[in-house]
Amino acid sequence: MSGKKILIIGGVAAGPKTAARARRLDPEAQITILEKGKHISYAGCGMPFYLSGQIHDFDHLYSTAYGVKRDPAFFKAERGVDVILGMEAISIDRANKKVVARNVDTGEETVFEYDKLVLGTGAYPITPPIENLDLKGVYRLNHLTDAEKIKQAMDAGEVNDVVVIGTGFIGMEALDAVFNPMRTVTVVEFRDTMLPGILDPDMAKLLYKNLYEQGIEGRFGEKVLRLEGEEGKVTRVITDKSAIDADAVILAVGVRPNVKLAQEAGLTIGETGAISVNEYMQTNDPDIYALGDCAENTNLITGKKVFAPMATYANRQGRVVGDNVTGGKSTFKGILGTGVLHCMHVNVARTGLGEVQARALGYDIETVRVSTFDMTHYHPSSNKVLFKMIVEKNTGKILGIQGLGQGEVAKRIDVVATMIQYGGTLDDLLELDLGYAPPFNTPIDPMVHTGNTLKNKLAGVAKTYTPEEVEAKLERGEDFLLLDVRTPQQFNMRHIEDDRVQQLTLGDLRDKLDQVPRDKEIVTVCVMGSRAYEAARILEGAGFKDVKFMEAGMEGWSFDMDE
C-alpha cells in the first residue's frame, strides 16, 4: 500500500476514534496506532460500573456494541488499521518526520515514519506525597486491571473499611461502586468541599448531607499524610487532623496530562500543563495534532485555556483530527465543562461556570436555588430535583447551572448547556418549547421554572435567602421569624428546630395575619419554595415590610428526604 502515513500515539479513546474516522475518509492511508499498554480502545469510564457489579462481564469494557473484542486483529480486519501494543513512543524527530518507539518488553527500538502525527498520549494519575502507598489494599482506578484488582478484593471480602481519597468524578464513582451498608466508607478530600471545582460549595454541602444520611462519612480540608499497615497490608489512613481505620484505600486524586514526548520534541505546552492546540487540534507543528486528555481545551464562556480530561471531548476531537489529517478543516472550538455523575442514588450534573468561579472571574451575577419535580407530581415515577442557576445580572446571560436529585437532572443541564453555547439568556429560557407529557416533564419545565424564579428575584418580586443564609442568621442569633407555612403534618415530619420557627399553614395565613408579628423580619419556608413565595407575597400585599422566603424550601436545606 502506498498512501499517506498517519501515525497515532496512544490507543485508549482519542487515538482509535481518530483512526476510524481517518480510515473512512481515506481508504489509501497507512494508519498505525502505537500503544504502550496491553489493551486498546477500552471503556475506562465503565470501570466503576464493573466494580459495582452493574456490568458483569469484564470483556464488555473492551468490546464493540455488537460483541466483537477490540483487539489488534479487530482493528486490522474491520478498520484496516495497524495497532501495535506494548510499544512506547520515546522521541519525535520533527525535521525528518520520524518517531522512535520502544518495545516495552524487549526494549527493542523501532522507527516509524509519518506524514501526519497524532498525539493521544492521555493523562497519568497524580501520585500524591503520601507515605506507604505501596501497601497491599491500596488501589487506583486508572486502568482496567485496577478495576479487576479491587473487584477481586471485594469478592474476597477484603474490602470492609474503605477510604476513598479524592472526591472528583472518579472518586465519587468509586464511592458509588464500593458503598454498601455493610461497609464503612469514608471519603477524604484535601479541599474544603466535595466535588471541588465541579459543584459550588453550597451544592456540594447539600449533596454531602444526603450521602452522609445514607451512611458515608466525609473529611474535608484534610490532607492525607501517610498510610499505616500491618504485615504489608494497609490498616490506617493518617491525615493532618485524624486517623481512619482502613483495609482498603482507593486513590482518586486526579490526573495530569502526559506531555513528555511532546515537550521533548519542542511542541508548545500551555499554561495548564497540557499540549497547546488551535481549533483544528493542531500543535505548533502543523503536521502534529494533539487531542484528548493530553491536549488543552478552551472554555467557551471565559475564553481561557483549561485542562479538562473528559472522554466525550477525546471522542469528539477524534472525529475532528480524523478529518484534518486526511485533508479536512474541521474545528473543535471549546468546552463548557459539562459533567454528569450518578452517586448513591443521586444524579449530579453541571455546566458552565459555578457561582464561585463566576465571582472569581469578576462577573456581576445573580443566582437562584430551586427545588421542583422532574415530572408531574402525580406520576408515580416523579422525583424531586434541585437546581442552582447562575446568570450575569446586566445581560441576563446564563453562565451556569448545577443540579442534584434522584430525579432527571442531566436532561435539564443538557438543555442549558445548549443555550449557553448560543449565549442564551433568561428571556430565551421562557420561550423554549420543551417536550411535556406526565411521564417526562412538568407542564412548565424545571429549567423554565428556575428561570422564572430567577427573573422574579431580579425584578424584586421574589426576595429570598438561601438556606445557608438562613442557617447563618440562626447561628448568629438574629431576631427574626421563620414562618413555616406547610401543613402541621409536614411540619411534624421534619422542621428546623429553633424558637424562632412558627408553623402557620398557607391556607390559614390570610385569615390569621394578626398572628404574624409586624415588627420583625419574616422568612417564610415550605417544602420546595412555592408556598413560601406565595406566603411572602400575601404578607407583602398585607403591608408587612420586611419579608423574604427561603429558596428551594426544606429541600434546599437537605434534599430527597421523605415528606
Next chain:
Amino acid sequence: MSGKKILIIGGVAAGPKTAARARRLDPEAQITILEKGKHISYAGCGMPFYLSGQIHDFDHLYSTAYGVKRDPAFFKAERGVDVILGMEAISIDRANKKVVARNVDTGEETVFEYDKLVLGTGAYPITPPIENLDLKGVYRLNHLTDAEKIKQAMDAGEVNDVVVIGTGFIGMEALDAVFNPMRTVTVVEFRDTMLPGILDPDMAKLLYKNLYEQGIEGRFGEKVLRLEGEEGKVTRVITDKSAIDADAVILAVGVRPNVKLAQEAGLTIGETGAISVNEYMQTNDPDIYALGDCAENTNLITGKKVFAPMATYANRQGRVVGDNVTGGKSTFKGILGTGVLHCMHVNVARTGLGEVQARALGYDIETVRVSTFDMTHYHPSSNKVLFKMIVEKNTGKILGIQGLGQGEVAKRIDVVATMIQYGGTLDDLLELDLGYAPPFNTPIDPMVHTGNTLKNKLAGVAKTYTPEEVEAKLERGEDFLLLDVRTPQQFNMRHIEDDRVQQLTLGDLRDKLDQVPRDKEIVTVCVMGSRAYEAARILEGAGFKDVKFMEAGMEGWSFDMDE
C-alpha cells in the same frame, strides 16, 4: 377590596395559572374565575395514567403537589382568588366591560364587571359523524369523569375488545392505558398513518410495526361509519372497509377551540379557527386576552399560525397573561410543536417540522435515520433509540427531529428544540458540550452522532438508502445485492428473507472482497448502521463503484427487536 378587576373565563389550566401569577404581582386586584364545569384546575393530562392504574388515587389529579385539593376554598385561602363553579359565561359587553354568565343548574344570570378579561375557554372534543355514538360502552377521554367511567368499566370486566378511534396524542395514551395482552385492542385512524402530522409516515410505520408485534392491530385510512349494538350496548364498529367486534370504543378524534363567546363578542378568529392574539396574548380588544387551547399559536420556524392545544403552552401563557393583565409586557412568541409520548413501552418524541411538512412548505431538505444507544452499550440500563433528523440543505439549519425507542429520546428532542429556537445548524450540533457518563449518555451524544451521519451524507461520504427505499427496491424486483455484514449469529436471529441477501461478516470483508460481485449495486446492512457504513467505505476504497448502506440498519427496519 378595591383594585383592578381581572375576570377569567375558564378554570382548567390556563385560567388558574393566570390568576396565580396575577395575584402574586398585584395583591390588590379582584381576581375572579368563572368555570362552567364542576372542577377547577385539574390535571387532564393525568387521565390516561389514572386509567392505566399508574395513578391510584383519583384525587391526585386535582390536588397540589403538597396534597391540598384545588377547590374554590383553596383558591380563596391560598391565592385570594374567587372561583365560581357551574357558571357559564354567555356574552361579553365590550363597550361596558361586562360579562353575562349563567348558573348551569338554576339558569340564573349574573353580570360580572372587568377591567381586564381573560379567555381561557379551552377546546371541545370533535364529535365525528358516526352513527350510534350514544351506545353504552362508548367513551371519550376529555374530562375527569370520562376517565372514571372507563376505569369503572375496566374494573368491572366490561372492556375486553377495545377499539380506539383516532391516533393523536390522546388516542395513543388511551391505547397505552387500555392495552394488555388479555384484551383485543384495535386502533382505527381515518388518515393513512399513526400519529398523523406528529410523526412522518415512515417513522409512524416503524412505530406501528413495533406496537403490532406487541399485540395491537391498526386500521389506517379507514373511516368509521357507525357503531352497532345489542340491548343498547356497543358490539361492533363498522368502517368503510371492515367491521370490528367491540365491547368498548374510545373516541379520541381531536378537539376544536372553544371560540363562540369570543366570536359573538366580535373578537378576531384566526384562519386556524382559534382566537387570534398578538405576542402579548392580547386579542384585537386590548383589554381582552386569550390563551391556552382556545387561542392561536405561531409556528416559530414557518411563521404560520397554528392550532396547537398543548398543556405546556396553556401554562406558560398563563404566566405571560398574568404579567400583562397586571401592567407587565411579557411575550409568548410561538412554538415548535414539541411533543412527547409514552405508549406501550415506546417513547416517542418530536419537534419542529417533519419531512412531509418541510417538503410541503417548499424547503430543500436532507434527512437521515440513525439508530444508536441512549447510553454506553455496556451499561445494563442502555436501550436502543432511533432518530430521524430533517435539515435544510443549503444552510444546514435543523428543521426538525423525531425519535422512537425504549430508550431516552425526550432528552435529545429537548436539546434539538433548544437549538432550533436559535436557528441552530448541523455544525453547531457538533460543538455541543452535553453531559456524558456511562449511565446517562454515549461519549458522542446520539444527537451529535445523528448530525455526524447527516453531515457525512451531505458530503457524499455516506451514501444511503432508507429501509423503505430498500423495501421498495426489493418489491420492484431490482437486481442488487443486500450485503448483511453482521455476524452469522445475528443474521440467524433475524434478517430480510430474500435471494438477494448475502451474509458476509464485516471482519472478513477485506479478505473476501472476491466474494462480492463487482457488476451489481451493493447495499450493506447491519444492526444499527455503523458496520454497514464501515463496509460501504471498505468497498468504495476497494474500487466498488455503486455502494450504499441502509440507514439505521435492521433497527430501522423494525426497532427494539432482541438481537
